[in-house]
Amino acid sequence: MNTMDRVSRFLVSAVLVALVIFGPIRGVLGFILIVMSVFFLVASVTGFCLFYKSINADFHNSDEYFK
Known part of the structure; x- marks a missing residue:
């Protein structure tokens, strides 16, 4: 996984936890x-x-998302 993918997954994880803890879910x-x-x-x-x-x-060292 490339850095953008890892950061986006971390942010999605944080948002999901926040929705459960602080939100109506x-x-x-x-x-x-x-x-x-x-x-x-x-x-x-x-x-x-x-x-x-x-x-x-394998998206480790590539920009496959932008092609």
């Missing part, structure tokens, strides 16, 4: 958002994404 949907944010946080910290691995994509 509770219950099962809140739990699902917390689980998703944990996956995003782990992927952003480690730089490893299971989805990218499953489709054999």
Whole structure:
């Protein structure tokens, strides 16, 4: 994963957690958002994404997003 991907996943994770803690989202949907944010946080910290691995994509040192 490139730096932009890692930062964006970290920001999405922070927003999801903030929605559950400070926002109106509770219950099962809140739990699902917390689980998703944990996956995003782990992927952003480690730089490893299971989805990218499953489709054999490598965006580590490329600008594939902008092509």
